[in-house]
Amino acid sequence: DEKTFLLGGSGPLTGAAASYGTSVKQGAEIAIQEINDAGGAQVGEDTYKFELAFEDDEATEDKAVQAYNTLMDKGINGFLGCTTSGSCIAVAQLSQQDGILQITPSGSAEGCIEPDNAFRICFSDPEQGVAMADYAVDTLGYKKIAVLYNVADEYSTGIYDAFTAEVEAKGAEIVDAESFNTGDVDFNSQLTSIKGTDAEAIYVPAYYQDITYITKQASELGMELPFLGSDGWDGVLKTVTDPATVEGCIFTSPFCASVDDEKVVNFVKAYQDAYGETPDQFAADAYDGVYAFKAAMEEAGSIESADMIDAMTKISVSGLTGDPITFDASGAAVKDVKFVTVKDGQYTYVE
Amino acid sequence: MAMLQVTDLKVNYGVIQAIKGVSFEVNEGEVIALIGANGAGKTTILHTVTGLIAPKSGKIEFEGKDITKMPAHKIVTLGMAHVPEGRRVFADLSVYENLLMGAFTRKDKDEIAKTLEMVYKRFPRLRERKNQVSGTLSGGEQQMLAMGRALMSHPKILLMDEPSMGLSPLFVNEIFDIIKEVSASGTTVLLVEQNAKKALSIADRAYVLETGKIVLDAAADVLMNDPSIKKAYLGE
Amino acid sequence: MKIDKKIIVNALIALVVYAAVMGLVKGGVLSRQMMSLITPVCVYVMMSVSLSLVVGFLGELSLGHAAFMSIGAYTGCLFLIATKDILPVLVSLLLAVFIGGVAAALLGVVIGIPVLRLKGDYLAIVTLGFGEIIKSVFNSLKITGGAKGLSKIPLVATYKNFTFVFILMLLVILLVSHLVNSRHGRAVCAIRDNYIAAEAVGIPVSRYKILAFVIAAFMAGMAGVIYGANLGILKPANFDYNASIEILVMVVLGGMGSIKGSIIAAVILTLLPELLRGASDYRMLIYAIALISMMLFNNSAFKRNLTEKRNLKQAEKLSKEEV
Amino acid sequence: MSLINAILEQLLNGLRTGSIYALIALGYTMVYGIAKMINFAHGDIIMVGAYTLYVCVSLLHLHPILAVIITILVCALLGVVIEKIAYKPLRQAPPLAVLITAIGVSYLLQNLALLIFKATPIPFASIIKVPSIKIGGVHVSGLTIVTLIVTTISMILLTLFINKTKAGRAMRAVSEDKGAAELMGVNVNQTISITFAVGSALAAVAGVLFIAQYETLLPTLGALPGIKAFVAAVLGGIGSIPGAMLGGLILGIIESLAKAYISTQLSDAIVFSVLVIVLLVKPSGLLGKMKIEKV
């Protein structure tokens, strides 16, 4: 018997953050296409095909709540969202009351998975910040680090807080903490200030749009400090005009569009065929999110959210952003933090 | 053919009809007065003739040309100038610049300079204040400027809306002398005035307007002696 | 007589609206999307009615109304969080709303100072500036959670508490419409129409300008608390100038100086983007076109003539008297 | 690095952003001064300019100079069309109505760009290649110098045009009293069209320089510089052309110094505080004329 699993999703499709939501939507569509082509999910006796209902939430909380409720009106069976943390937190309160399984691909703030029904694919902000701090101090041996972060963005500040705390706990020093605002395109002042310090590296937890400006302007200023980054960096190569500006940077990332892994290669190809662009981490997270739903329903043998939620901690997903990905009781994805660097204009994993 | 011929003109403000079918004519060289109480529609007629307001129906011809639907800025180039009610000088422009605006449609620099000299001679106060920002002129000074500005275009016909308002008695006389002079130099004049006595004293003919309709027209000296006119408009 | 009839009609409208919404909610007829829009609609009605006091009646352009909202929202919601387990819900909410209003009103006084010296676009920029300053401050404050936002606000102002929210909204509408029909409101309107003449007939212009800003701020502050207690999370980014502009759009679209218009425009503009969800990718494009078309229609000759015909009777009466 | 050098570098950083703000503010102020409306869509015309240039250079492979000319023409035309469709019908309406329509136009342009070019940022390498020069130990970006020169020339030309030419005088007359201007023989509609054409052409130039500077295309790229330029125009005294330039440069410099020496977290707050203080001292902006109302 063939049935439909209606998967809801939300993220910004318009406004300044539109690219994130669009990536999530498209990544999910690729996964769904793949699953459906392969015959769907096998749940007990039934076969389920996926269908996606995706709403624009403009990355604001009130719109997200309305988007979520619109989706509930449509009778979604599970919720892949939201794309951004604030929206995710706002919606999680409601989804908890509804008892529906919510998996956010990219909502990285701690509060996103607080309710029992909520899970996430991406790293949490503190997790990433700590991981990079450990790597920078222990492995790379930096003692003096400068930070440049987005003061108006929860993702950036979340990582920044954890990173700073961990670096200092390890006895290294944050020599300069500069910040910027969403939408800023000029970072020369901050970079000039950092240039005037004795920092050995710059950590920039931010999204690739900002990184594009920052790395270009740093190179124009003649700065040669190594850049460290967060998983938001992924995608930066498709927006820089000169890959040399990001050469040698290292960032935490679970996903890397150009690694040789077969799954990744297939995904990137399918994505490029469908949308004419290289997928970023948002797309990969969403892709894995859809597979997490598939795994959960197959494990539970039911598409009832309560059953799927119980099954979440038992499943293991072989995804793009982790292989395997499992989930702990808190709702967080358990997967290795990997470090990616840009070498000869290509992403590669750091050995 | 009259120089300016208005036939069965009707003008609405929204749904309210302000002009209810007015016809009149102005012949070349004449001074015509248009008199009537507050709100009779005098200003409305002048605005319609110069194209600032579109009429609902009717026809306006100037020198045989139908100008009913012509935009105001084109009508000006035909040789019509309008001294609007309330002066409407360009407050942020200097007196000199205001005068130059008057000559906007003219090209010949020498001719413009000559006219400017003529205007300055008629209104010495304007020469004194030529660099003052017009907005700070006194009411009367602004009236002079508005008039000077209209003369700068060297018009064939000059439409004036209450040119004596706010002017000192001495200057009222002067303004009327100037109108006479302008008329003598060959410019046709259509004059709207509250000071009906003065207006009639220099006009050839006059039309009397009441709530959007012309109720009387006759030679100026006839009207001047008409008892009902005396009572209603001359304050006697 | 004339006034009494108006009051009765308005009270009836309010009652019918309340009963209808309540009925729909209780009857379970309303979709969840619509139910989740109930509180936002009320919030935006409060915002636009309060802003209309400044823009429509005082005639000053304010691009920072969302800042007042944010001050109210943060203080009120902090209070809500703090008293969540101590006070009964209604008491806590009532106090929070009041505290939010007062906090915003205090900021209103601060903004009042430039208001006295500046006019028009200069004032607009200063209000915009204040909004951005407030946003920056919230971004860097620890107690409000900085950019991560203030979360875990008790959800005590959702459609389930519609009665409370509705009464508060009515109160705002009532107070503002009462005010503009009083000697104080007339003074405010007189300043808008001609401040030199207003001064000349003895209106203390400065005092009334500040008064209008403070009252509007107070009400925006109250609305902010409801906003927060409906969403559960507050982020500074949601109160930037775009948010202020959205409210301004409502006031202007509603017709300046018309409270009824502000209410209707607030309802329409809050619902419209949601109703357009069916248009998916074209949603915001259609929204933009709708906005432009509505503005053009509102000021078209056609619409003017419609309104004028309504006034025609009066005009006819007058012209008869004149003859 | 010596302190002097550091300050100098930060000043240059300020000039870099400031000169862009100034260029955008010129168009803002010019349209405001004549049409008496805040054209909130001005920033989005910059965006359109940037995308047009991209289409011409990267997709159609036109010669850069030709591409720039086409960009300017497209934007000028767009400005005129927007005015005709969205603003002209509102001549009799209260000024705020036009402001709201402009906001609508801004939404419209952004969302059109989003539909056509999608949300993902598009990299677009600068078509202006000028080497940076070194003055006394500090690098000065070539592009900054180009922008400053273009802005200064635009400012001078615009000032001369508006104050010294007949067309400019007509514009000022139209801005004060459309009816009276019409009575002088000025074609008001045409004059306003010219205003929007010139203003939008300036926006196009700003778009070209902006994209050369920042190299990333986004549907929302015009929004923030648009607002900043508006602030700059008001700071300098809205309606005043030299004021717009001054305001832009000062805004850029304050921003840069505030970020460098006070606090990046609160830099926006600082910038706006300075603005508020300046306006409190000088209520009509730095170079704005106090409008005298004759009583």
Next chain:
Amino acid sequence: MGVLLEVKNLGISFGGLRAVDGLNMTINEGALVGLIGPNGAGKTTAFNMLTGVYRPTDGTILLDGKSLVGKKPAEICQEGVARTFQNIRLFTQMSVLDNVKVALHNSIRYNLATSFLHLPSYFSKEKEMDEEALKILKIFELDTYADTNASNLPYGKQRKLEIARALATNPKLLLLDEPAAGMNPNETKELMETIELIRKEFKVTILLIEHDMKLVSGICEYLYVLNFGTELAHGTPAEVLNDPKVVKAYLGE
């Protein structure tokens, strides 16, 4: 009868322009005085200084012995000076009735709480205001226009409304700036009667600027003549209007 207004050596400069210089005036309670002079002589400017719109560069203004210099327009109004404007300044988006009610702001009061809540006193006070306003409008035959938008009135009626509004502030001294401008002789005549009437009925002192000599000689008891900012002459109309200096500078033959 006591002195109501005493102006001594009043002067003001705009940049280099000395608009008013050394103006002296003494106006008795209940008087009806005219201020005349050529265009640009400084008459309106003098009014502006009397009402606090401009601050004089030098000189004193005493109303009932109290100095007005440095006070704000609203304060001066509350001291009892009201005015009309040469270029009409009505509250254009308000009804004729509300225009007058604004002017009653300080004489019929209730507090903010009453406004917000429409307490009983709101209704009684508003009624009182309506009555008072209509009473004043009736004098100017504007009561039938009470609900009309002020900007839709014809020019002449707008001027009258300005006077009505000024009167509503209950002034001791009423300043009228060219009240008859834009009126025809008949309308001017009516206006003269109205001015006489309000002067009696409201026991108000009037100082007016006017270029219509019929009005000036018809109702003014005393005249001051300004020329180039300085006083040219003062006296009874008969004296002043026959003064050769005045004839030459102002009246013409």
